[in-house]
Amino acid sequence: MQHFGKVSADGQAFDNRITRLFDIRYPIVQAGMIWASGWKLASAVSNAGGLGLIGAGSMYPEVLDEHIRQCKEATDRPFGVNLPLLYPDIQKHVDHIIRHQVPIVFTSAGNPKTWTKTLKENGIKVVHVVSSAKFALKSQDAGVDAVVAEGFEAGGHNGREETTTLCLIPSVREVIDIPLIAAGGIGSGRSMLATMILGAEGVQIGSRFVCSPEASSHIHFKNKIIEAEEGQTELVLKRLTPVRLLKNDFYMKVKEAEANCVNDEALHELLGRGRAKKGMFEGDLTEGELEIGQIASYDTPNQTGSGNRTGNMG
Numbered sequence: 001m002q003h004f005g006k007v008s009a010d011g012q013a014f015d016n017r018i019t020r021l022f023d024i025r026y027p028i029v030q031a032g033m034i035w036a037s038g039w040k041l042a043s044a045v046s047n048a049g050g051l052g053l054i055g056a057g058s059m060y061p062e063v064l065d066e067h068i069r070q071c072k073e074a075t076d077r078p079f080g081v082n083l084p085l086l087y088p089d090i091q092k093h094v095d096h097i098i099r100h101q102v103p104i105v106f107t108s109a110g111n112p113k114t115w116t117k118t119l120k121e122n123g124i125k126v127v128h129v130v131s132s133a134k135f136a137l138k139s140q141d142a143g144v145d146a147v148v149a150e151g152f153e154a155g156g157h158n159g160r161e162e163t164t165t166l167c168l169i170p171s172v173r174e175v176i177d178i179p180l181i182a183a184g185g186i187g188s189g190r191s192m193l194a195t196m197i198l199g200a201e202g203v204q205i206g207s208r209f210v211c212s213p214e215a216s217s218h219i220h221f222k223n224k225i226i227e228a229e230e231g232q233t234e235l236v237l238k239r240l241t242p243v244r245l246l247k248n249d250f251y252m253k254v255k256e257a258e259a260n261c262v263n264d265e266a267l268h269e270l271l272g273r274g275r276a277k278k279g280m281f282e283g284d285l286t287e288g289e290l291e292i293g294q295i296a297s298y299d300t301p302n303q304t305g306s307g308n309r310t311g312n313m314g
Contacts, residue, residue, distance in 0.1 A: 240268070
C-alpha cells in the first residue's frame with residue numbers, strides 16, 4: 001500500500017500519515033544528534049514546519065531538562081527527544097520527558113519493548129530507529145507508532161548489516177504496516193523524493209543540519225564538514241559499536257588498531273571517554289571523534305535550520 005501523501009494546492013504543506021502523526025507541515029524530521037541538536041536547532045526546525053528533535057544521548061538528565069524547557073519557550077509547535085535506550089540514566093530522562101509532556105520520543109540502540117508502553121501510557125508518540133526489516137517488524141510488534149529505517153550511509157552509530165537506504169526502505173515497507181521514515185544519505189529534495197517512491201512516508205535528516213547556525217556543534221567541526229570531499233567518511237569499529245566517522249588522526253588510530261587485531265579492551269581504551277565531545281563539541285579535529293554521514297561532501301555552509309526545511313532542499 002502506498003502512503004506517499006498529497007501536497008497542498010499552494011505547495012506549503014504535505015498531508016500523509018507522518019505529518020498527521022506529528023502534526024507537522026512537512027514530513028521531515030531533524031535527527032537527534034549528540035553534541036549538535038539542542039533546543040535551538042530543534043525549535044528552529046519545528047517552527048519551520050518540520051519535527052525538531054533534542055539529542056539526549058550527550059546530555060545529563062538535568063541538562064536535558066533545561067533543553068526541553070528552553071525548547072518549549074522557543075516554539076509552540078511539536079518537537080521531540082531522541083533517547084538512546086542503553087543510556088545509564090534513562091529513567092531520569094524519561095521522568096523529565098513525561099513531566100514536561102514532550103509529545104514525541106524517538107528511541108534507538110536498544111529493545112523498544114523496554115519503554116514504549118510507559119511512554120505511550122503517558123500520551124507520548126513513540127518512534128524506533130532500526131537498521132533492518134527484522135527489527136522494524138519487532139518494533140511494530142512492540143507497539144511503536146512509526147519506525148525510522150536508517151541505511152549505513154548515515155553518520156554516527158550504525159547497524160552492522162551495512163544495508164544501504166536504497167535497499168533497506170523497500171525491504172522494511174514489505175513487512176510493516178505502520179508509518180515509515182527513511183534515514184541515511186538524505187540531504188536534498190531529490191533524495192527525499194527517491195525514498196518516498198520506495199515506500200517511505202517521511203525522512204530523518206542529520207548530517208545536513210550539523211552545519212546550521214542553530215546546531216551546537218563546534219565551528220571547526222562545521223568547517224571540516226563543509227570542506228569534506230567524496231569518500232572522506234568510513235564505517236569503523238564494527239566489532240564494538242559500528243560508527244561512521246570523518247577521516248582524521250583519531251580515525252587513523254582506530255583503523256590501525258583494527259588492522260592489528262587488538263582486543264576489545266584495547267579498543268575501548270583507545271576510545272576512552274569523551275572522544276565525540278572533544279571532536280564535535282570542542283572542535284578538536286585531530287584527536288576527537290567526528291561523527292558525520294556520507295552526505296558531508298555536499299553540505300551547504302551557513303544554511304539555517306529553517307532554510308533546510310523548505311526552499312533550500314532542492
